[in-house]
Amino acid sequence: MFLERVNDPADIKRLTIPELETLSIEIRDFLVQSITSTGGHFGANLGVVELTVALHYVFNSPVDRIVWDVGHQAYVHKILTGRKQDFPTLRQFHGLAGFPKRSESPHDFFGVGHASTSISAALGMAIARDLHKENHHVLAVIGDGAMTGGIAFEALNHAGHLKKRLLVVLNDNEMSISPNVGAISHYLTRLRTDPYYGKIKGELETLLKRIPAFGSRIANTAERFKDTLKYAMVPGMLFEEMGFSYFGPVPGHDIAQVIHLLRQAKEMDGPVILHVITQKGKGYPSAEAAPDKLHSIGGAVVKPKATAPSYTGVFGKTLVDLAKKDKRIVAVTAAMLNSGLNEFALEFPDRCFDVGIAEQHAATLCAGLSTAGMRPIFSVYSTFLQRAYDQVIHDICIQQLPVVIAIDRAGLVGPDGETHQGAFDAAFLRAIPNMTIMMPKDEGELRHMLYTAFTLSGPVAVRFAREDGIGVALDVPYEEIPVGKSEVIREGRDVALLALGPMVAVAENASLMLAERGISAQVVNMRFVKPIDEEALRNLALKNMPIVTIEEGTIKGGLGSAVLEYFALQKLQCSVYPIGLPDHFIEHGSRPELLHQVGLTSEHIAEVAITLVENQHGQKWVNRKTAGR
Ligand SMILES: Cc1ncc(C[n+]2csc(CCOP(=O)(O)OP(=O)(O)O)c2C)c(N)n1
Numbered sequence: 286m287f288l289e290r291v292n293d294p295a296d297i298k299r300l301t302i303p304e305l306e307t308l309s310i311e312i313r314d315f316l317v318q319s320i321t322s323t324g325g326h327f328g329a330n331l332g333v334v335e336l337t338v339a340l341h342y343v344f345n346s347p348v349d350r351i352v353w354d355v356g357h358q359a360y361v362h363k364i365l366t367g368r369k370q371d372f373p374t375l376r377q378f379h380g381l382a383g384f385p386k387r388s389e390s391p392h393d394f395f396g397v398g399h400a401s402t403s404i405s406a407a408l409g410m411a412i413a414r415d416l417h418k419e420n421h422h423v424l425a426v427i428g429d430g431a432m433t434g435g436i437a438f439e440a441l442n443h444a445g446h447l448k449k450r451l452l453v454v455l456n457d458n459e460m461s462i463s464p465n466v467g468a469i470s471h472y473l474t475r476l477r478t479d480p481y482y483g484k485i486k487g488e489l490e491t492l493l494k495r496i497p498a499f500g501s502r503i504a505n506t507a508e509r510f511k512d513t514l515k516y517a518m519v520p521g522m523l524f525e526e527m528g529f530s531y532f533g534p535v536p537g538h539d540i541a542q543v544i545h546l547l548r549q550a551k552e553m554d555g556p557v558i559l560h561v562i563t564q565k566g567k568g569y570p571s572a573e574a575a576p577d578k579l580h581s582i583g584g585a586v587v588k589p590k591a592t593a594p595s596y597t598g599v600f601g602k603t604l605v606d607l608a609k610k611d612k613r614i615v616a617v618t619a620a621m622l623n624s625g626l627n628e629f630a631l632e633f634p635d636r637c638f639d640v641g642i643a644e645q646h647a648a649t650l651c652a653g654l655s656t657a658g659m660r661p662i663f664s665v666y667s668t669f670l671q672r673a674y675d676q677v678i679h680d681i682c683i684q685q686l687p688v689v690i691a692i693d694r695a696g697l698v699g700p701d702g703e704t705h706q707g708a709f710d711a712a713f714l715r716a717i718p719n720m721t722i723m724m725p726k727d728e729g730e731l732r733h734m735l736y737t738a739f740t741l742s743g744p745v746a747v748r749f750a751r752e753d754g755i756g757v758a759l760d761v762p763y764e765e766i767p768v769g770k771s772e773v774i775r776e777g778r779d780v781a782l783l784a785l786g787p788m789v790a791v792a793e794n795a796s797l798m799l800a801e802r803g804i805s806a807q808v809v810n811m812r813f814v815k816p817i818d819e820e821a822l823r824n825l826a827l828k829n830m831p832i833v834t835i836e837e838g839t840i841k842g843g844l845g846s847a848v849l850e851y852f853a854l855q856k857l858q859c860s861v862y863p864i865g866l867p868d869h870f871i872e873h874g875s876r877p878e879l880l881h882q883v884g885l886t887s888e889h890i891a892e893v894a895i896t897l898v899e900n901q902h903g904q905k906w907v908n909r910k911t912a913g914r
C-alpha cells in the first residue's frame with residue numbers, strides 16, 4: 286500500500302511511474318469508500334486523481350502554489366497534503382472542509398467554493414512573486430465549466446497582457462454539473478476530438494519555421510499565409526492569440542503523459558495553458574454514466590424518508606405549470622439546471638437557457654428579455670446571486686423590470702459551509718429600491734408566491750430553503766398574495782414572534798413552549814422582507830407588545846433590521862430582539878447543528894421571548910398557569 290505511506294507531497298516524489306499508477310488506484314478506492322460514507326463531491330474528484338498526483342509529483346507544494354478553481358475537486362490534493370486521516374469528518378461540523386481553506390493547510394493557497402476565481406488569484410500570486418523577486422511556480426487548476434465564467438476570461442486577458450510566468454491547467458471533462466454549454470465548450474470539443482489537430486501541430490511548426498521571411502511583399506504574403514495556416518490548424522489558437530502558450534490536449538488519466546507535459550510547461554517562461562482531458566466519475570461506472578447525478582452525493586447516514594417534496598422540487602413543478610399557461614415565461618440558469626429546472630428544460634427546451642457559470646450575464650439577459658415582452662425567471666442559489674449584485678441593481682431594479690429571481694438555498698445550506706450559506710440575499714436585496722422580497726412558510730405558499738410574482742410589474746425575489754416542505758396539500762388553486770401583507774398564524778397578547786420562511790414553524794413551536802409557561806405569543810408569518818407589513822408593526826407597537834424577529838439570514842440588514850428601522854423612523858417605541866445569523870461566517874455542518882449553533886431553535890426563541898416579557902413587566906415572569914398551585 287503506497288497510500289498508507291503518503292502524508293506529504295514529498296512522499297510521492299520517490300515513486301516510479303508504475304508506483305504512481307498503483308497509488309492512483311488506491312486513492313480512487315479511498316475516495317469511493319470515504320465519500321460514499323460521508324457524502325461530498327464525487328465525480329469531480331474521481332476525475333482528477335492522476336492529474337493531482339502528477340501535479341504534486343512535478344511541482345513542489347507549498348513552495349510552488351497550486352490554486353484550485355471551485356475546490357470541489359481538491360480532495361485528492363487534501364489526501365496528498367497530510368489530511369487523509371480527517372476524511373471521516375469531511376464536511377461535518379468542526380470537521381474537514383469540503384473545499385480548500387487557507388486556515389486548514391499551508392498547501393491551500395486560496396479559499397474557494399465559487400467558480401472561476403483561480404486564474405485571477407494565481408495571477409495575483411505571480412505578480413507578487415515577481416515583485417518580491419522570488420522564483421516559485423504558480424498554477425491555476427480550472428475546469429471547463431468554471432472556464433465559462435466571465436471572471437476567468439478577465440483574468441486570461443490580463444495574464445496574456447502581463448506575460449507573467451503562470452500555468453493554467455484546464456481540466457476538461459465536458460461537464461459542468463450538467464453537460465457543459467457554450468461556444469468555448471464547443472471549441473474545446475474541437476481541440477479534443479479532432480485528431481488532425483494534434484498530429485499536425487509538430488509538423489506545422491517545423492513547416493512554418495522553414496518559410497523564409499524576406500523581401501517586403503513576399504514577407505507580408507508569407508506572414509499572412511502563416512497566420513491563416515495557424516488559425517486553421519494550430520490547436521489552442523484562441524489561447525495563443527491571448528498571449529498563452531497552449532499545450533495539449535493530453536489524456537489526463539495517463540500519468541506518464543501528464544507528467545511529461547507538466548515538465549515541459551514548467552520550463553516555459555510566460556503564461557501557459559495545459560489542456561488536460563479527463564472523465565468525470567472515472568473508475569465508478571454509475572458516476573461515469575451519469576456524472577450530473579453523482580456530482581455531489583449524500584453519505585451513508587440514512588436520512589429519514591422525506592414525507593414531503595423539497596422546496597426546489599415544488600418550485601420546478603410549479604414553474605412548469607405556470608409556463609404552460611403563460612407562454613411569455615422563460616427560465617434562465619447559470620449552470621444550475623439542478624436548481625429545479627430539469628423538468629422545465631425537458632418540457633420547454635426553447636424557453637430554457639443555461640448560460641454557463643455566468644450569473645452576471647444571466648441577470649442582465651433576464652433584464653433584456655423582460656424589455657422585449659417576456660417574463661423571465663432567473664433560478665439561482667442565494668450564494669451565487671452575490672455575483673450579480675450590480676446587474677440586479679443597475680439592469681433590473683433601476684429600470685423596474687419585471688424579472689422574477691427564484692432564490693434557492695436561501696438560509697443555511699449545511700455541508701458546503703461558509704462559501705455557500707445563503708446568508709446575505711435578503712439583506713443585500715432589501716437595500717435596493719423597487720425590489721419585492723418574499724419567502725414562503727411552506728411549499729404550498731411557495732406555489733402562491735411564484736404565481737403572485739408573475740402578476741407583478743417590477744422585480745421580485747422569491748426565496749426558499751434547502752429543505753423539504755412540511756407536507757401541505759399542493760393540488761389547490763393558486764392564490765394571489767397581497768404584497769407587503771403578513772399572516773397571523775396564532776393570536777397572542779404578551780409577545781410577538783415575527784418569523785420568515787421555515788422559521789415560522791420553529792416560532793410556532795416556540796409559542797407552544799411559551800404557552801406552557803403561561804405566555805401568550807402571537808406568531809406572525811411575515812412573508813415579505815420588502816415591503817414590510819408596516820400596518821401590522823404599528824399595531825403591535827400600539828399594543829405595547831415586545832417583538833422577536835426570526836430569520837435564517839444575516840441579522841445585519843435583514844428582517845430584524847427592517848423592523849427596527851421602521852420603528853426608529855416612525856418614532857414608535859417598541860422592544861425588538863432580532864434572532865438570525867450573527868456577524869461572522871458560518872462553517873460547515875448539518876443544518877440542524879448550525880441552526881442550533883446560531884440560536885435558531887424554538888428553545889432559544891422561547892428564552893428570548895421570556896426575557897423580553899420580563900423586561901416589559903420589570904420583574905421575573907410568574908407562570909400564570911402554575912402560580913396558584
Ligand atoms: C459562481 C458559481 N456558480 C455556480 C457554482 C456551482 N458549481 C459548482 S461546481 C460547478 C461545475 C463546475 O464545472 P467544472 O469547473 O468543469 O468542474 P467539474 O465538476 O467538471 O470537475 C458548478 C456550476 C459555483 N460553485 N460557483
Ligand SMILES: CC(=O)[C@@H](O)[C@H](O)COP(=O)(O)O
Nearest residue numbers: 355357398581694698701751
Ligand atoms: C461546488 C458547488 O458549488 C456545488 O456543487 C454545490 O455544492 C451544490 O450544492 P447542493 O448540494 O446544495 O446542490
Ligand SMILES: [Mg+2]
Nearest residue numbers: 428429430460
Ligand atoms: Mg468540467
